[in-house]
Amino acid sequence: MTDIGSMYVASVRPGERVKGRVPGTVVALGAVSLLTDVSAEMITAFMPFYLLFTLNMGYAQFGVLDGLYTGATAVLRLVGGHVSDRTRRHKAVAAVGYGLSAVTKLIFPVVGASAFGIGATLAVDRAGKGLRTAPRDALISLATPPDRLGAAFGLHRTMDTVGALLGPLVTFLLLYVVGTVAGPVFVVSACFAVVGLIVLVAFVRENPRPVLAGPRPSLRAGFALLRDVGYRRVAVAAALLGLATLSDAFVFILVQKATDAPLHLLPLLPLGTALVFLLAATPMGRLADRIGRWPVFLGGHVLLLAVYVLLLVSGTGYVGVGAALVLHGLFYAATDGVLSARVSALVPESLRASGLAVVQTGQALARLVSSVAFGFLLQFAAFGTAVYAAIGALVAAVVIAWRLNA
Template sequence: MLKALFSLPRSVWLLGLISLVNDSASELVYPLVPLYLSGVLMAGPRVLGLIEGVAEALASLLKLWTGVMVDRSGRSKPWVIAGYGLAGIARPLIAFVAGWPLLLALRLTDRVAKAVRAAPRDALLAANIGPGQRGLAFGLHRAMDNAGAVIGPLLAWALLSAGVPLGQVFLWALIPGLLCLGLTLAVREAPPPATAPPRFSWTLAGLPKPLRRYLVVVALFTLGNSSNMFLLLRAKELGVAEAQVPLLWAAVSGVAALFSVPLGGLSDRVGRVRLLVVGYVAYATFYIGMAAWAAPGWRLYLLFGLYGIFMAATEGVERALLADLAPAEQRGTAFGWLNLVMGAMLLPASLLFGWLWEGLSATVAFGFSAGCALAAALLLTAWVRPAATMR
């Protein structure tokens, strides 16, 4: 495993390092936005919902558009530079916000920046690695991204514990932002595919049938994969102290970072579909446990550890499987569709989960999510037929 890992191209490692640095800045800021909104700007949950909902909706559409533009131009690097650069500028400017409309504008800029870089980065990563190592490469990328998700909250906690004012903490995001921008300039562009992409269609008609079926499976699973904020709310409801909630989430990212590489590499040998099925089943088990078995202490930490395993088994593998299913000349468009489906389903998933929780019970809400995951696992096994080596 180590030999294969260190044999990965320089571009794969560099893109992983960029994600680590960027996510450190992103997760330094993200947990503090609700605190800043309510404690400094005196705005409530409705404004927070408006900000995040508008930002994610626009980002979902842009992710597809930039993927299509990558295929048409044959270039990914300019989009990657622009995406990381915009985010690096927007985050520290939150320190100077005096009203929520400006915060909305900055969060929108940050989400737009993510949308601009997401599909081009994944397409660039796929172009730099062969099919036999895609799982390992995407697993490494997700591991480094999750490592950044551990560093960010811990850094925020350390700065606040040292007495740094909340507003000034946002300014610290400038340092990793500038470092991230510098690293993107060192990324090498991949050679364009020899075949020109077909004309884009909103009906998905130009994409291979297994890829279209896979997107349906992803949509079904994502319908039960609501905002992670509900998991933290459930932990708080079960009795976890507020100060420990961010640390609990940092631990999840730590588990995901630890297992993403070995599980991604395993998908190169046993098949992507099998690994994704295992991940979906782990997700269903976690949600059933959160509904009926969770309790403060070792049970809750065991369940959140299982959630980290789910992330490790799916985040990189689902992108590697998409790269297997997409022709080289349509890779950017395919990653754009994947990001669009995930982003577009997040809003109805969260609204439905919240309605089930408040209208019926937490058990019903968590049970529905588990059911979606199990149904997606069955559909993936029976319906999606990638190449024999990737089953």
């Protein structure tokens, strides 16, 4: 798969259109994200099983670690966005982020069962993601005509999701073959991350753009974007919705508990979400280009609300698992790339990565708070109480976000 993908990427020049829709840069970055997401989702699929059922951590501890995994990207998103805008070397900054995440996969086996060691390694891994996300999205948006941003981000997220689909499957197969041994999972994850970095360096070409329209890049200029009413409303709404969004790990744990699915299937649950995301990301991106990116983004959170409600329905079994994962995948298809497309249209070229980073930082910090708070709630309150609290928070966030951007 890697050789074929590399040959295809190499045959597409950055400025060319793929089937008349998006530039080759998007395809190349999609291949990088595919490989990197195999690596990342292997860890995501393994961590709940490893921390809760191998190391016997409580939900509160898991919530803190999951919050680190989600929110440790926050500050470095701003750094990555600012440095890449200032130097106009988005690819180089993204490469540093990809490389940092690849190295951490080899550190996990060294820290063993230490909660502090695992937390620190997770934080460094996500710091790498924080550095690379805004420069990568800036590369996509700067190479794409404004009327095709939804389609471009949709295609990228589709390829990214192929990796998200394969990652849990690789983890499941490794656990099946070698048992619940952590080492092989981390080593294979590292290999995929390294190959992704090689593809980035070898095949992604940054189009030279000596002068970009807009203010001179600086941290102050990035935050000054919040003075614009339209941008500020999107940033605030995205953060509020992030505060009411449970992390993937908690969603999968809750689905398993609510439906009484066998515990050994927990690492496979991300496959359902990834498969739906794979099928729906590009169509959702095109739909957002046609009818508006914000209605699609907000509609995705209504789908997430339906996932939470399903958790309260007892006795659904595998039907409930399937329905929850379909809705969860559609939520991601309607929100992930669509938000980047919406923000890109509001930000000048010279501050593209910084503008994306400010919104992404607010969202990441909000999700960190969400993970920690929900972990403690699930630890000390009844299952139903925790779910009702999540439903109430998301309803309030959707209503406020709708009013802000009505």
